Amino acid sequence: EAQVTQNPRYLITVTGKKLTVTCSQNMNHEYMSWYRQDPGLGLRQIYYSMNVEVTDKGDVPEGYKVSRKEKRNFPLILESPSPNQTSLYFCASSSRATRNYEQYFGPGTRLTVT
Amino acid sequence: AQSVTQPDIHITVSEGASLELRCNYSYGATPYLFWYVQSPGQGLQLLLKYFSGDTLVQGIKGFEAEFKRSQSSFNLRKPSVHWSDAAEYFCAVGSTGGGNKLTFGTGTQLKVEL
Numbered sequence: 330e331a332q333v334t335q336n337p338r339y340l341i342t343v344t345g346k347k348l349t350v351t352c353s354q355n356m357n358h359e360y361m362s363w364y365r366q367d368p369g370l371g372l373r374q375i376y377y378s379m380n381v382e383v384t385d386k387g388d389v390p391e392g393y394k395v396s397r398k399e400k401r402n403f404p405l406i407l408e409s410p411s412p413n414q415t416s417l418y419f420c421a422s423s424s425r426a427t428r429n430y431e432q433y434f435g436p437g438t439r440l441t442v443t
Numbered sequence: 444a445q446s447v448t449q450p451d452i453h454i455t456v457s458e459g460a461s462l463e464l465r466c467n468y469s470y471g472a473t474p475y476l477f478w479y480v481q482s483p484g485q486g487l488q489l490l491l492k493y494f495s496g497d498t499l500v501q502g503i504k505g506f507e508a509e510f511k512r513s514q515s516s517f518n519l520r521k522p523s524v525h526w527s528d529a530a531e532y533f534c535a536v537g538s539t540g541g542g543n544k545l546t547f548g549t550g551t552q553l554k555v556e557l
Contacts, residue, residue, distance in 0.1 A: 333486070362544065371447075371533060371547040372487075387544065419486060430475050430494075430537040432545060434486035 331356045333435035335420050341441045342410055350405045350438050352420030359425045361403040362387070362432065363395065365416040372419065378403055410442040445470040445538045449548035456524050457556045464519040464551050466508075466534030475537035476517040477545065478508055482530045490532075493517065504528070529555045 333354045342348055354361065362377040364387075374387030378397040392414055394406040403422075407414060417439050421432040446469045456462055468474055475494050479487040491502025498510040508519045517534060531552050535545040 360543075364547075369549055371549040372545075373547075374544050377544060421487075430477070430543055430545065431489060431492060434479075434488070436484075436486045 331433070333420055333422055333433050335418075335435040335438050337438060338436060339439050341443065343443055344411055345409050348407050348410060348440075350407075350418060350420075350440070352403045352405065352435060353401050354403075354420075354422040354433070355401065356422060356424070356433065357400065358422035358433070359400070360432075361397065361420065361422045363393070363403070363405050364419045364421065365389065366419060366437075367416050375405070375418075407440075410440075412442045414440065415442050416440060445474075445536050445546045447534050447536050447546055447548035449532075449534055449551050451551045452549070453552045453554065455554040455556060458526050459523050462519075462521045462524045462528070462553070464532050464534075464553070466517045466519065466548060467515050468517060468534070468536045469515065470536050470538065474517075476508075476510060477535040477537065478502065478506070478517075478519050479533045479535060479547075480504075480530050481533065481550075487533065490519070524553075524555055526555045526557055529553055 336351045359380045363375040364372040366372045373389045376395040378384045420435040423432040448467045477492045478490040481487050490506050491500050493500050493510045531550045533550045534548040
């Protein structure tokens with residue numbers, strides 16, 4: 330089954346404790362992206378990757394890091410989480426064939442930073 | 444910069460009634476437009492998309508949307524709503540920035556009364 334998986338689905342952590350949210354897709358998609366969803370703000374892009382070893386900032390990259398060492402994986406790293414990073418996070422992937430627009434989303438990771 | 448406006452935060456309709464969710468976009472070039480649905484606790488699922496051609500597009504689950512360039516709108520419609528359609532709906536525009544990212548509206552929460 331074609332899918333995007335994220336782990337963990339739920340995470341509660343404390344300020345400053347480094348964490349990683351994993352994202353994996355099995356569709357051989359070139360493009361992957363991270364979004365955060367906050368009430369009243371919709372989804373905002375954090376980082377994206379056009380292909381392996383190619384990443385770039387989205388609209389709200391501060392406080393986040395990413396890497397793309399393999400085509401299927403695109404982890405999101407919070408080196409020193411803060412309460413304002415409490416949010417619902419989505420990973421998405423898409424194919425260059427659709428100009429990266431037709432994106433498939435993972436189930437989301439709900440992060441709480443206390 | 445591109446933007447998407449969904450003027451209705453919440454909409455309530457009776458089961459069997461027709462539905463129209465509004466979406467207005469701002470984008471300088473020919474837009475690529477999308478509607479996604481997010482069921483509770485789920486990721487986003489693509490309902491339909493407009494790239495070019497026929498301005499009335501059909502999607503999954505009986506939804507359709509009409510692109511009106513003169514009004515910068517891409518409203519989502521369904522002739523008869525089912526209780527299972529209760530969810531949050533997001534309109535998005537694809538742009539050439541951010542690796543061809545999606546810019547989302549803030550969403551419309553649909554409640555269906557039985």
